[in-house]
Amino acid sequence: MQLEDKKIEGILIVRPLEKRIDASSATDFKGKMVDWINSGNSRIVLDLSGVDFIDSSGLGAIVSSLKTIGTNGDLVICGLRDTVMSLFRLTRMNRVFQIFASEEEALSALSNAKKSC
Amino acid sequence: MQNATTIKLTIESKLENVFLIGLAVGGICSHTPLNETDVFQVKLCVVEAVNNVIKHAYTGNVCHDVDICVELRPDRISFQICDTGKTFEYKKRIMADFDSNDLKTIPEGGMGIPIIYAVMNDVDYNTSGGKNILTLCKHFG
Numbered sequence: 174m175q176l177e178d179k180k181i182e183g184i185l186i187v188r189p190l191e192k193r194i195d196a197s198s199a200t201d202f203k204g205k206m207v208d209w210i211n212s213g214n215s216r217i218v219l220d221l222s223g224v225d226f227i228d229s230s231g232l233g234a235i236v237s238s239l240k241t242i243g244t245n246g247d248l249v250i251c252g253l254r255d256t257v258m259s260l261f262r263l264t265r266m267n268r269v270f271q272i273f274a275s276e277e278e279a280l281s282a283l284s285n286a287k288k289s290c
Numbered sequence: 291m292q293n294a295t296t297i298k299l300t301i302e303s304k305l306e307n308v309f310l311i312g313l314a315v316g317g318i319c320s321h322t323p324l325n326e327t328d329v330f331q332v333k334l335c336v337v338e339a340v341n342n343v344i345k346h347a348y349t350g351n352v353c354h355d356v357d358i359c360v361e362l363r364p365d366r367i368s369f370q371i372c373d374t375g376k377t378f379e380y381k382k383r384i385m386a387d388f389d390s391n392d393l394k395t396i397p398e399g400g401m402g403i404p405i406i407y408a409v410m411n412d413v414d415y416n417t418s419g420g421k422n423i424l425t426l427c428k429h430f431g
Contacts, residue, residue: 196308196341226309256327256329259327260330263385264405
């Protein structure tokens with residue numbers, strides 16, 4: 174699965190370049206996320222603005238990434254389309270993840286969270 | 291009996307083929323009274339069902355057929371997802387309870403069937419003559 178990554182002020186922004194995170198790509202997605210987390214990235218923004226379909230396997234891979242970070246960091250989501258958001262609501266994962274409308278809002282929230290520690 | 295139009299689709303049992311079914315289902319549903327979110331959720335349910343066939347009925351083995359029959363009526367759309375693999379447990383399940391503040395309790399899997407039951411109006415699973423048939427039905431309005 175193709176993912177674009179960049180770092181802004183110590184925060185890793187990951188953006189899938191493919192429209193789907195599904196059963197065929199979930200394992201690869203999770204593997205790449207775990208590699209970044211194990212490399213020391215503890216504050217991550219997952220930009221899903223280009224994703225128009227996620228199935229339960231894809232969602233499970235995102236949850237697994239969150240669990241890998243654990244309580245030592247943050248994985249937040251931005252750019253979620255209304256349709257994909259409905260999957261998060263169906264599964265109550267909208268209560269698990271902080272979800273922001275834009276990359277800017279997500280970065281601001283993670284930056285402020287660090288400053289308040 | 292209300293008039294029905296039918297289309298039959300078949301893919302080989304590979305996960306990388308499932309998106310084609312999603313595209314077809316999304317395209318058909320976009321010409322029904324279902325709104326954009328409903329179309330997404332119906333597409334999701336069919337994808338989940340086909341994923342279950344590939345992963346569990348055929349245990350990941352390729353070179354098997356997954357047949358999907360789409361039946362469109364004025365007041366509903368139905369899908370029959372058929373396979374000749376292992377029988378799968380399709381009893382009604384809801385999303386497991388979890389504490390959103392406790393990472394250990396948050397599920398990473400097992401969400402497919404709860405999603406199907408949450409979205410679809412009717413879910414029926416039958417086995418006959420070595421063929422498993424999952425029927426999903428979504429009503430309009």
